Amino acid sequence: MTLLVPRDPMGIYQILFAFASQTGSYIGDPGTRPMSQGFPLTTPVPGGPELPASIEVTATDRMYPKADGTPALRRAIADYYNTYYGSKLTDANVMVFAGGRPALVALLWMMADDLCVSIEETEYTPYWDMLRHCARNYVIVPSNEENRFRPSLETHRAAHSSEGQGRQLLLRSNPCNPTGVELQASDLDQLANWTRESNFSAIVDEAYEFFCDPEPRSVLAHVKEIDEHNLFVVGAATKGLQSPGARTGWVVGPAREIEVLRNYSSYGMGGVSQLSQNYVLRLFEPEHIAAARSAIAKFYNEQRKRYCAALVELGCEDYTGNGGFYSWVKLPGGMTAAECNKRLFEHKAAILPGELCDMHRRGDASPLARFIRVSFGPRKPEDFNGDIAALRNALS
Numbered sequence: 386m387t388l389l390v391p392r393d394p395m396g397i398y399q400i401l402f403a404f405a406s407q408t409g410s411y412i413g414d415p416g417t418r419p420m421s422q423g424f425p426l427t428t429p430v431p432g433g434p435e436l437p438a439s440i441e442v443t444a445t446d447r448m449y450p451k452a453d454g455t456p457a458l459r460r461a462i463a464d465y466y467n468t469y470y471g472s473k474l475t476d477a478n479v480m481v482f483a484g485g486r487p488a489l490v491a492l493l494w495m496m497a498d499d500l501c502v503s504i505e506e507t508e509y510t511p512y513w514d515m516l517r518h519c520a521r522n523y524v525i526v527p528s529n530e531e532n533r534f535r536p537s538l539e540t541h542r543a544a545h546s547s548e549g550q551g552r553q554l555l556l557r558s559n560p561c562n563p564t565g566v567e568l569q570a571s572d573l574d575q576l577a578n579w580t581r582e583s584n585f586s587a588i589v590d591e592a593y594e595f596f597c598d599p600e601p602r603s604v605l606a607h608v609k610e611i612d613e614h615n616l617f618v619v620g621a622a623t624k625g626l627q628s629p630g631a632r633t634g635w636v637v638g639p640a641r642e643i644e645v646l647r648n649y650s651s652y653g654m655g656g657v658s659q660l661s662q663n664y665v666l667r668l669f670e671p672e673h674i675a676a677a678r679s680a681i682a683k684f685y686n687e688q689r690k691r692y693c694a695a696l697v698e699l700g701c702e703d704y705t706g707n708g709g710f711y712s713w714v715k716l717p718g719g720m721t722a723a724e725c726n727k728r729l730f731e732h733k734a735a736i737l738p739g740e741l742c743d744m745h746r747r748g749d750a751s752p753l754a755r756f757i758r759v760s761f762g763p764r765k766p767e768d769f770n771g772d773i774a775a776l777r778n779a780l781s
């Protein structure tokens with residue numbers, strides 16, 4: 386009998402391990418086509434800024450970091466949102482974590498027991514693991530072929546009224562991973578207003594903030610005084626700032642809640658690598674971030690159109706929204722995603738099978754078993770023809 390409760394790796398890693406055991410390569414190694422993976426290019430995108438190649442390390446950097454993040458980075462993050470979205474954040478509204486997932490886990494672990502999460506049926510794979518392992522109550526909001534993966538915010542409220550208990554906490558990735566469906570400005574305005582009610586709260590996961598069409602978007606554009614809202618925004622340097630290896634993310638929220646997270650860090654995390662925070666601070670320099678915002682949005686919006694059009698030509702049905710760096714499509718001719726991946730592995734390529742985004746986790750019986758998430762996040766323009774050829778072979 387083990388001492389720890391055995392838990393499987395998160396779905397995306399399951400694909401990684403299956404690929405390694407069948408092909409002898411690590412997905413992402415040269416010569417592979419990592420269309421299953423959710424990382425961006427870590428080299429400049431066409432027209433985008435250079436990424437800093439080194440940072441200085443001083444004796445101060447070797448000291449313990451502050452529990453809530455370096456003052457300089459927290460201020461830079463607050464200034465960034467204030468500049469682009471007109472919010473009025475101070476550094477007391479920002480807490481730094483070692484990436485987006487650690488931020489989300491801390492929120493779900495620390496949240497009050499009477500909160501009940503409402504989450505869409507088709508969502509970011511590890512939300513399921515996080516909710517289960519943090520033993521949270523949750524209700525699932527239909528997001529499927531019938532509503533084209535575009536449930537309204539009212540559907541969240543209705544699902545909570547009929548099935549939920551206690552206060553509601555809406556959790557949503559925006560744009561959504563895997564579907565790319567974005568909440569529009571009017572939805573974000575409504576959502577922000579609802580979070581002023583005492584029984585309604587939200588975590589908006591903006592990992593893909595830069596990957597919106599035509600330009601980056603945040604719910605913070607609809608928030609004047611965040612201290613008056615029950616709202617958390619999760620961001621990270623992982624996608625738009627092209628630095629998943631820096632393991633730096635953050636939570637923006639009311640100062641009273643940020644203080645609770647800071648206390649958590651004092652006993653549960655010990656802060657985040659100062660070296661990483663110093664690196665990410667460079668990415669927040671006004672010139673860098675302005676260039677990154679426009680180049681990332683432009684490049685990936687073009688890539689999305691290109692990949693989606695090619696998949697439609699191969700007979701797939703396209704359900705992709707306007708955001709993110711994934712195509713979300715249904716396979717033609719009754720083929721399952723599992724079969725598609727088996728064939729793709731032969732070409733050293735892989736996609737993410739839709740059932741891994743099913744918050745009901747119905748496995749082979751999932752209505753998402755014929756859906757695939759094709760990631761073009763790590764793909765260069767010159768990879769396109771080979772990627773589509775591998776998909777064509779798998780689908781024929």
Ligand SMILES: Cc1ncc(COP(=O)(O)O)c(C=O)c1O
Binds near residue numbers: 558
């Ligand atoms: C929706 C969503 N949220 C958060 C993250 C953050 O990931 P990380 O923990 O790598 O910063 C990701 C990355 O895949 C994501 O897709």
